[in-house]
Amino acid sequence: MLTGRRYRLEFDAGQKLLAERIAAVCRSAWNTALEQRRAYRRRGAFIGYAEQCRQLAEAKKEFPWLAEAPAQVLQQTLKDLDQACRRHGTWKVRWKSKTRQAPSLRFPTPKHIPVEVINRRWARVFLPKLGWVRFRLSRPLGGAVRSATVSRDGEHWFISFLVEDGQRAPQVHARPDAVVGVDRGVVTAAVTSDGEFFDRRHATAFGVSSSEPPEESMAARADDRGYLSAGEAERYVRLQRRLARAEKGSARRARVVCALGAIMGRVRRRRADFTAQVAHRLTRDYAHIVLEDLKVRGMTASASGTAAAPGARVAQKSGLNRAILDKGWYGLEVALRSAARYTGSVVSAVPAAYTSRTCSVAACGRVDAKSRESQALFRCTACGYVEHADVNAAKCIKAREQAAGPVVSGRGDFGGARVGEASSARSTARGAPRAAA
Ligand SMILES: [Zn+2]
Known part of the structure; x- marks a missing residue:
């Protein structure tokens, strides 16, 4: 069966920057290709994946920065766009934004991303253009890699492998009548x-019996199943207040956004852990x-x-x-x-x-x-x-x-x-x- 395995990548500073740039190239490819599709539709024509791919290859001659991204990753971007447009329609597909979406790169072919186990704790993966990257084997890979997605969550980069684990689905549940x-x-x-x-109530988060949290904490209840500890909730509210005061586009604002993201990232991981x-x-x-x-x-x-x-x-x-x-x-x-x-x-x-x-x-x-x-x-x-x-x-x-x-x-x-x-x-x-x- 196909399953996912996610690990944290140990990018060095240079790799982080490069990954960020590759993601930017993919983002602009997505947005340009989407605009092109819409332009065609406006005049009653249509452009598909194959033609866009061909034009992309052409464009690379003219715009060398396009070649900064691995070819297969760029192609995958167009393929993803094609699928999104088929599924949701050209007008419903969204632009990719630098601030709203975390950067993410898809590597579709396993032979381009060989994985080597170094020892019991560490493994490394080769990513085109980025080179070898180590990651902590927090759990075994457990099967053959089919594809991988590299994405940033807060300040860290992660790799998600799609793995064929070789397991077969049971025909009948062990307790068929339950x-x-x-x-x-x-x-x-x-x-x-x-x-x-x-x-999943985190330590001293807003408990059942405890009195209603103060009005201001409502924002922190953004996760009211209690994935936030009381301290984190407080900090979250404080950061939000600071965000409201920070000037748009300022470095201070960027720092606050980053800190807020870190808290919410923790919440997401706790929630995923709990639901699993x-x-x-x-x-x-x-x-x-x-x-x-x-x-x-x-x-x-x-x-x-x-x-x-x-x-x-x-x-x-x-x-x-x-x-x-x-x-x-x-x-x-x-x-x-x-x-x-x-x-x-x-x-x-x-x-x-x-x-x-x-x-x-x-x-x-x-x-x-x-x-x-x-x-x-x-x-x-x-x-x-x-x-x-x-x-x-x-x-x-x-x-x-x-x-x-x-x-x-x-x-x-x-x-x-x-x-x-x-x-x-x-x-x-x-x-x-x-x-x-
Ligand atoms: Zn009754």
């Missing part, structure tokens, strides 16, 4: 219908994992289920929090689908409107907002059933999937198919992960 519904709790990151709580662990646990234990479908959620769900105080800021905040939550949730879904390939699990998504106020007892099923007594407690107004509110919601999610019919599990790759179901609306929710909307 089904679980997963709800994203308001306080806990993920809650299962079996009453398991997955939480949850995904591993869930796919190991369950043949079928049911999530809520985010695409339909936005239309129905209320901000959080707590009584929100009036005022624009609150609305703004909950909007932000929800966006962040969605992001984390999407990450979990991607991690689950990836891990599911190794266990034969099936991941599916169901519309989850009103799960927070629906009684999960099959014979009851009463929908009543009053059943949600508090953030944590669900007490059905009809049958008196008492359960943790998030667990109740997870049970509802599981029940909705089961009401939709049996699923054939263990198809190896992403997801499975429902018996007698045309692969229509539902299969889109289960297809290969796509970029978040």
